Amino acid sequence: MRRVVLIAIPYLWLLALFLVPFAIVLKIALSDAAIARPPYIPQFDWASGIWAFLAQLDFENFVWLTEDDLYWKAYLSSLKIAAVSTAFTLLLGYPMAYGLARAPEEWRPTLIMLVILPFWTSFLIRVYAWMGILSNEGLLNQFLMTLGLIDSPFVILNTNTAVYIGIVYTYLPFMILPIYAALERLDGALIEAAEDLGCSRLQAFWLVTIPLSRAGIIAGCFLVFIPTLGEFVIPSLLGGSDTLMIGKVLWEEFFSNRDWPVASAVAVVLLLILIVPIVLFQRNQQKQQEAEQ
């Protein structure tokens, strides 16, 4: 009995917080837009029964997604932005995680604290702060112009560059922490053993350190890639009119066009796209756990 309860809890959680909302969104995606409240039909009605209700649902909205090239372009562009930012985050995060893992033990809690510290401030405020830094009259341009390095300001805000900066900045801790966890567990004797067997420092890094932190790298990449794909706040605040991301399209469908069914269809497809990396991520975590036993 106890076991049944223990197993049931996560499933109930999943049911309440994922499956039920998903079913609702899917139902809206299969409905038609209408000037009503809520703005779609059909509404479920006990009198006409379930079959009449289901008969009114169709895939029109999904077909629409393939007809207007805005949508697939937005999906592709999101994938590209997510992939590129993940790569940058990795390039920046790996050396930081490495430095953390190599720092003297008494320093590590403080350094990790510094990595996590930004989370204590509202995410929105931090993105607005970036607007203050990156705008044409912002801190960065003022600084560079005072130094005399440039004559006219760099245009960064409202370009894709600002979006990349925002994403890399926001998601960096998600990259650093899993890689740090992998590197911190790495036995220093393994590096010495590699050197003892004839490796140079660099070879030892490639042949031992990188493969042994692979699980951390993969986890970090997914933790950055998955939320970035549907990111909405950063591209709308830092990006320009040409920054195309599916999160932004979704928001516009919902709030500007009030077309809930199409917006829901966009959300369902986004989720289907995300399932692939999420499953891969779960596999990676599972493999890592098995390897540790």
Added chain:
Amino acid sequence: MTVPVFEPWNDPEAKPLIQFQNVTKRFGVFTAIDDLSLDIYEREFFALLGPSGCGKTTMMRMLAGFETPTEGKIYLSSQDIAPVPPNKRLVNMMFQSYALFPHLSVWENIAFGLKRENRPKHDIAERVDEMLRLTRLEKFARRKPHQISGGQRQRVALARSLAKAPKLLLLDEPLGALDKKLRQDTQFELMDIQEKTGTTFVIVTHDQEEAMTVASRVAVMDNGKLVQVATPDRIYENPNSLYVADFIGDVNIIDGTASPSGQDQYSLAWKDGLAPLNVSSTQSFSEGQSCHLAIRPEKVTISAEEPTGADNAVPGRVLDIAYLGNISTYHVELPSGAVIKAQTANTRRIARRAFTWEDPVWLSWTATAGVLLAD
């Protein structure tokens, strides 16, 4: 057939493979190795023995290249190795923790060092297979380190460090993680491999039995210094100090004052009212010098009646008996209150032994049984 004796340390012509010359290693203000000089010869199986923290691992790490001496020099084949980085030394180390690469199979672990030498593929495969055969790991070649037992892992570590045919193999407490039976089997395996490959082995251990079993010579260390370097039997029979006598095996220590009583003969006054003990010693002591007689329990004979013609005989009472199956150790209390241990082989069934707790007994030993040691 005469077996040639392997004693290069007694041959003034022999060139040592490794020379420590007045090596000192400090970590900050702490001196881990203190002005230590030592020669190790080719094909030796050399054991470093000492309590935890005495500097054994530090010695190995200096040979492997992970630490550099603060003062003094280390020569390998007469070449100063200070400027040679670890990956360029003809020295391989078997780590205390084995340090097997968890992401590589047994086969790839053994091949790891060979691949760094840019050897042709089939050469590498041949050498790895040879190592697998030597360590009897053929069946496990495809497994990952976490899929094999502790003893097999230890053999993989050995195979990996042997694969490059180093001039010198360093083994840092290689058998520490094994249970007793496996440990003994592996010790013999190690000796076998050392003989087959002709590699010079330096083994670190804090287990004196292990050092005695495998080594051609043993160095006993204390606080970064060498106390005695000698063959196992000399270390056991002729310890040069109380520290060594006490560290290696079980020993009775009797304190007293010596007075010469003939050629290499001394009488040791040890307790008021008891006859002095007769001791032979090639080391000389002056009249009235205070000293210690170290005598192994198995060299002390225990009997129910007073023995006749013994060099030394003292009466006592059995205080305690430690039964170890093949042997028993008797703790005998002398009238003075001192306790002496005597060991005998259990050649008769336990029910038939001549004395038990509280029985009066006699202990006896010959003049040459013990070693007289200065303070």
